[in-house]
Amino acid sequence: MTDLHDTMLAMGRRARLAADALRTASPETRTAALTACARALRDHADAILAANAEDVDRARAGGLSEALIDRLSLTPARVEAIAAAVAEVADLPDPLGRELARWDRPNGLDIARVSTPIGVLAIIYESRPNVTADAAALCLRSGNAVILRCGSDCLSSSLAIHAAMVEGLVSAGVPADAIQLVDTPDRAAVGELLTGLEGTIDLLIPRGGKSLVARVQAEARAPVLGHLEGLCHTFLHAGADTQMAIDVVLNAKMRRVSVCGATETLLVDREAADRLLPPVAGALIAAGCALRGDEASRGLVPDIAPADEADWSAEYLAPTLAVRIVDGVAGAAEHIRRYGSGHTEAIVTGDAEAAAGFLNAVDSAIVMWNASTQFADGGEFGFGGEIGISTSRLHARGPVGAEQLTSYKYVVRGTGQVRP
């Protein structure tokens, strides 16, 4: 345990030194490093696939479900996709050194707010070896050193991916410690990371299931960025077009039921529920979705099973949808205020005034008008990738891409001014 503690602390110190070097490197250097990482991933595809086969064999022997095995499995096409994603990040504009604001003071001081890296990030994730490359690439683009901690089920794959990326870094003159991977499956290593490693970690980002995120949020002594739940709502206002309501809700629930942006509760305006709910419910049921709703909704659609209080707080991550009849924008906003997780909420309506009321009243990271909540994604926002979605009100809210992994400092230029 003491050895692990010392090992982890040393990782933190090395990360801090690498962060200082990354911060003062040029954008061209960071771009070259990313390009070299992508190339190294392609060069070492065979080694990565061989390591992945070890992970898959271990998972099969351990009795993991086919769905989980598929989540951690790599194929030549998937490895190519990982490399291509890193190459895309190389093409992203550099988010550092930008003048976010600049102004003069009456005494002649010239003040600028300039973007900088955050410093050292620690990313804790499960089961998905591509995150090793994706997360490292976004950190490198934003000048941050990163300590990665993958799930034990994809450790071999991640080690191989990490080794390839380090080769890329070094060939571009970037310190190898800019990207470190915890190489022991020992659970205690996560506990060590959560201490913040004596202040060397600036930000913890958990990516995974609710229990991982909850553990991180409860124990962490360093700041955490992430979300506990994606309890998203779609509200069909009385001014909603019926066909648009069907198309949007079907996509918002059923496109992929296990993503955080999947709608978990459908709210329907009482004033037009008789027009809107039956066809929407019918489409959902035909697509294999189970509906659980309040008495009013069941009166309109008998196939809806009874919902109870727990259903309003349920993130099903399954083809199940809670349904409730509410009174207008105010009723929808109040339900969301009470039960929502601050993630993503949508209103469908042709009434611009009602939409404006909803967009203003609802305080979630993403509020939408006439679009599917499944668009809650950094790639869909044009961020070129995301490290996750944050429901935090601080630092970054919504999709966290390279630009959100930055801080800023003030640069003040004077001519010898002194303060009275």
Add this chain to the structure above:
Amino acid sequence: MTDLHDTMLAMGRRARLAADALRTASPETRTAALTACARALRDHADAILAANAEDVDRARAGGLSEALIDRLSLTPARVEAIAAAVAEVADLPDPLGRELARWDRPNGLDIARVSTPIGVLAIIYESRPNVTADAAALCLRSGNAVILRCGSDCLSSSLAIHAAMVEGLVSAGVPADAIQLVDTPDRAAVGELLTGLEGTIDLLIPRGGKSLVARVQAEARAPVLGHLEGLCHTFLHAGADTQMAIDVVLNAKMRRVSVCGATETLLVDREAADRLLPPVAGALIAAGCALRGDEASRGLVPDIAPADEADWSAEYLAPTLAVRIVDGVAGAAEHIRRYGSGHTEAIVTGDAEAAAGFLNAVDSAIVMWNASTQFADGGEFGFGGEIGISTSRLHARGPVGAEQLTSYKYVVRGTGQVRP
């Protein structure tokens, strides 16, 4: 203890409800509330002064030093200044509902990033009754509900100030709970606040001495904004003009020695130390400053006493200055990297290239060229007041004014788009 726990939790819940009301109020309503608060402070000046007399009597009886008594004392002029400061915040532009960015996606989605309040802030401070009004005003301007916890030494004054402000809030139709003041001096109330009050507190801001800030940072279960130390540096580069060096350093150290932006360590470029150090040291000594330096500095100015390792990490908050000879920008940047607190660092030079190197290499909240570190202040930056200075790399760095007390959300406008 249980009663206190329940009382504090109830404050948190009321603050959360008030925050929701504030968030959806109009800018005009918040402005009117601030104006009404300023008027109420003026109307109740006598009551505030009478309450302050109680605090002062109690402090005298408790043997507090004259300096500390002066810090908590109010006069008619000081009460007027408090009211005027609140009126100035009423005149600040509203920082909410601003479109920070807006763009279209290829699929036609229109995405905007819009500023919002953070939510519920808790501010813990000592000895200065004006903070009760200053902090509350900045929170109100930025749409945040606030729970204030003042030092026990200014509790009576703060209760009177709070009562006046609540009168102002209510007269403008804003919930009284937008500004709450903890009315018991029980130390356990601080511990309760630090728990985050079951998630109702979004941000803790400690303002005070190092032990308060350290306690908050160590125990808090909610995010904290603030700084532990203001260990600021001024570096005299070989290209520095002698007179500018004297003027800037004298101001940076001696204008006010106990502010966080006071320079605590002077770094002098070896290449021009013989030209720069003697006159600068002479001016400091004539102004009553004690100097402690390394061997090289003492060789040039015998009046400098020996410094040891502890002096490089000392925030004196007194007329004492550590002095070290370093080798160029690289030497200064390395010393600052090792000993600095990330607050404010300045270079004095006529060499633009050296200045650029320093401004780029040094990673503090504020980096300056040819200006006094004493400008590290929200008012001096044009922010219209500040709640404190942050050395955090997350959310806000440097002076924290109304604009920094905001978050944002994404507003996505579509025409029925669904995600493939």
